[in-house]
Amino acid sequence: MKLIVCPTDFSATSTNAIHYACGIAQNFHALIVFVHVYEAPVMYSEMPLTSIQFAGDQLKNSAEKKLQALVKKLSKQYKGLKFETIVTDGLSHEKVVKIAEELTADLIIMGATGTSKLERLLMGSTTARVIRDAHCGVLCVPSNASYSAIKKIVFSTDLHEDNIRSAMMITPFASKFKAEIIFLFVDDRHLLHDDVEVEKMTQKIKKRVKYPSLSGYVSKNTNVSKGIDYFLKKQPADLLVMFTHPKHFPESLFNSSITKLMSHQTKIPLLALKHEDKPIMSID
Numbered sequence: 001m002k003l004i005v006c007p008t009d010f011s012a013t014s015t016n017a018i019h020y021a022c023g024i025a026q027n028f029h030a031l032i033v034f035v036h037v038y039e040a041p042v043m044y045s046e047m048p049l050t051s052i053q054f055a056g057d058q059l060k061n062s063a064e065k066k067l068q069a070l071v072k073k074l075s076k077q078y079k080g081l082k083f084e085t086i087v088t089d090g091l092s093h094e095k096v097v098k099i100a101e102e103l104t105a106d107l108i109i110m111g112a113t114g115t116s117k118l119e120r121l122l123m124g125s126t127t128a129r130v131i132r133d134a135h136c137g138v139l140c141v142p143s144n145a146s147y148s149a150i151k152k153i154v155f156s157t158d159l160h161e162d163n164i165r166s167a168m169m170i171t172p173f174a175s176k177f178k179a180e181i182i183f184l185f186v187d188d189r190h191l192l193h194d195d196v197e198v199e200k201m202t203q204k205i206k207k208r209v210k211y212p213s214l215s216g217y218v219s220k221n222t223n224v225s226k227g228i229d230y231f232l233k234k235q236p237a238d239l240l241v242m243f244t245h246p247k248h249f250p251e252s253l254f255n256s257s258i259t260k261l262m263s264h265q266t267k268i269p270l271l272a273l274k275h276e277d278k279p280i281m282s283i284d
Helices: 012-028 049-077 092-102 117-122 126-133 161-169 171-177 195-208 224-234 249-254 258-265
Strands: 003-007 031-038 083-089 107-111 137-141 152-156 180-187 214-220 239-244 270-274
Touching: 003 012, 003 092, 012 031, 012 049, 012 107, 012 137, 012 171, 031 049, 031 092, 049 083, 083 092, 092 107, 092 126, 107 126, 126 137, 152 224, 161 171, 161 180, 161 195, 171 180, 180 195, 180 224, 195 214, 214 224
Parallel strands: 003 031, 003 107, 031 083, 107 137, 152 180, 152 239, 180 214, 239 270
Antiparallel strands: 137 270
């Protein structure tokens, strides 16, 4: 991993995610690029163009000063890390996704921003939109999560072949931390009925994913999101990994994806990946 994009709006949640990003970056000696996106003032006919331009310049200058102060502070706290900053105007999620793609970022780390239930149903949060559109993995950090050594990773799987095979994307990352990977299948349709079937599931995973510290668990719950949450309460972990799926027309209209839902609910950092992503967690 060489480059991490870290969006910030200078809120407590985004600042917390910044410190988490620094912790990750130290392990990989990665460059962190801070991105702040501001909304340019809306033009009204009665307002002079020069006044609007001045207001926009003020917003930009203020953000640049805040980022400079942030980098100065972090450089003292995290010796050896390198930082760059980008300030631009526009829609937050669109700019973050575009910049990450242009920089060929390995990972986006950002605060797990929550909105009201109604807003989530209608439009979702900035974080959820970045998860949906980003061309790389997105690590969502809750406001109450602090960075520590990653020793246990829970990988939520639907047991489909492509899902299990895609887990190879995170093994270099897990290996860097010498972390245990726990495969979790939420059996919402009662597909697995006894310990023999659970053992078959575990062996199937081990056959596909070559990793020394690996185990499999089943959580029976009619609601996948609640099943994951219940498991994490019983088996505390340092990171939850989920894969997003291509959204089909009916789903985009009527249902929230599990990953999008969990980006608001999880109490631990959530790493959202897509099946078409490259192995972004490479330690090269």
